[in-house]
Amino acid sequence: MFGLIDCNNFYASCERVFNPALNGKPIVVLSNNDGCVIARSTEAKILGIPMGEPAYKLKELIEGNQVTVFSSNYVLYGDMSHRVMTTISEFAPEMEIYSIDEAFLLLEGFQHIDMKTYGKKVVRTVTRNTGIPVSMGIAPTKTLAKAANRFAKKYPNYKGVCVIDTDEKRGKALKLLDIGDVWGIGRQYATKLRYYSVNTAWDFTQRTKSWVRHTMGVTGERTWLELRGTPCIEMDRSTTKKSICTSRSFGERLTELEPISEAIANFAANCAEKLRKQKSLTSVLLVFIHTNPHATNQPQYSNQKVIQLPVATNDTTELINFALQGLKSIFEKGYRYKKGGVIVSEIVPERPLQGNLFDTKDREKFNKVMTVMDNLNASYGKQKVKIAAQGFDRKWKLKNEKLSPCYTTKLEDILEIKAEK
Amino acid sequence: MLNTSKIASSATIDFYSANTSSELALPLIEGGIVAGFPSPAQDYIDLKIDLNKALISNPSSTFYGRVKGSSMQDAGILDGDILVIDKSLEPQDGDTAVCFIDGEFTIKYIKIDPDAVYLIPANSKFQPIKITEENNFCIWGVVTYSIKNHKRKG
Helix, strand or coil: CEEEEEECCHHHHHHHHCCHHHCCCCEEEECHHHCEEEEECHHHHHCCCCCCCEHHHHHHHHHHCCCEEEECCHHHHHHHHHHHHHHHHCCCCEEEEEECCEEEEECCCCCCCCHHHHHHHHHHHHHHHHCCCEEEEEECCHHHHHHHHHHHHHCHHHCCEEECCCHHHHHHHHHHCEHHHCCCCCHHHHHHHHHCCCCEHHHHHHCCHHHHHHHHHHHHHHHHHHHCCCCCCCCCCCCCCCEEEEEEEEEEEECCHHHHHHHHHHHHHHHHHHHHHCCEEEEEEEEEEEECCCCCCCCCCEEEEEEEEEEEECCHHHHHHHHHHHHHHHCCCCCCEEEEEEEEECCEECCHHHHHHCCHHHHHHHHHHHHHHHHHHHHHCHHHHHHHHHCCCCCCCCCCCCCCCCCCCCHHHCEEEEECC | CCCCCEEEECCCCEEECCCCCCCCCCCCCCCCCCCCCCCHHHHHCCCCCCHHHHHCCCHHHEEEEEEEECCCHHHCCCCCCEEEEECCCCCCCCCEEEEEECCEEEEEEEEECCCCEEEECCCCCCCCEECCCCCCEEEEEEEEEEECCCCCCC
8 A cells, every 4th residue: 555645735834833823814935036826825725826826916816815925935845844754754664755745655564554543643643743734645556545645635524534445435536536637647648538538537447458558658557557456656756747856875885975975966967957858947956865764773864955046947067066065064974874865846847038038149058068067977977066066156136025934944033932921 | 861971970960971963962071071080981982962862852843942021930931042842742731832822922831621721821920821712722832941041141
């Protein structure tokens, strides 16, 4: 069985932990430079505030409904995410962090445990310990766990946990699940499938395997099998649209900053390459390292650093630079590191419009530099990374007028507790 | 509580070596504490106190807050003190807790009666507060430690 835990309206929930007066009130969080809406509380969704809408267009709606607006505080969200993930990790032997607010759990060897009770315990513990409300879906495959999670969120009666563990429940759920909401089926395929009268996940599972393979290839076939209860997608699969993760176990245990830097630089470069390949930019980078949690006789260490980038980018030099800065701030001597990685999130498509700032020539140069950088980095590693890092000297001032304090990471910003009444 | 080694004692203070691998660590000044004491620290040079580990048993649910005001002064919690708050602990009757009531965070003793919850100040100038359904109220976290700067001036 797999579990999927997802934070409810994560960014809005982070703000509410330190401002409980906002419970039940509409909240929106804006992207870098206070541009567009990137997160909404349930109340804001009900008001009809769309995702991705530029803030200036929403002025009346926001003022008329007393919507509280926040600039994105990724330092806070990153720290809260780390707390949520650490709490979740205590509940299962294997966890895969899927995005800043989602994680899969591998629930093997749980045959004698009542899944509903277990799920409720996870949800209750995470919510109490971190203040972030979460929902959990439990099912025989990841795709079904995703679906179960949707229902756990949608129907209050489930109290945050939905278990799909029988064919009957699976059938019921799939009939209620729109084809466009199935994990792994993008907008284009959803349109195509609707054309063939496949409107729900159930309709999809009723088609033959060969039809699915013919129409959608092996990826579609995998989704089809998963929806029918046959697990095909294992833990650690790291392709996702919301974030790109490059992480590996080191060939040998590493103890020094230098070789780890080299690895991290390569992970960052890899993320940049993937971003360029899919023509997108990232604005948040996370770097993490940890020791081997199973080597209980050795000192354990695990840490991560979230960095909000000054501008959305897919520039290898920039990403390496930030990743190494992050690594430096979390690296501790005296441990045998097993694994590290770089995750980029808040991915947005490259827009030609943004090129306005540069003339064509500059852009061309930029791209050339990138290609050269990638090649050098692949062949020479660290030395060239150094050159790249030196080339980076942009200082952009971010506009984030509605930024909440970094309650959890800065001593000057911690909560003020009144003792005045 | 501390997984470390006592290296010296006097009538009022025990000395431990301190862990400096973490930001809150306290290093012990080498060799200079008791004249003529044969340094027993040499064998235990790697054992250090890590205040993070000693004071924080649940890092992922621990938050800090800063006190403003004097309503808990008789509990030794004064204006400007830093609070270590653990959200994972189930609030017990008599705990010192950070509560959220009607729009602001406050620190009080909590008294849990079968029929009501009371917030009790530690300062005779302040009155206990009975929580009613009218209040927008939650117990946000249990205070496990308070940290004060004894050299702070003004």
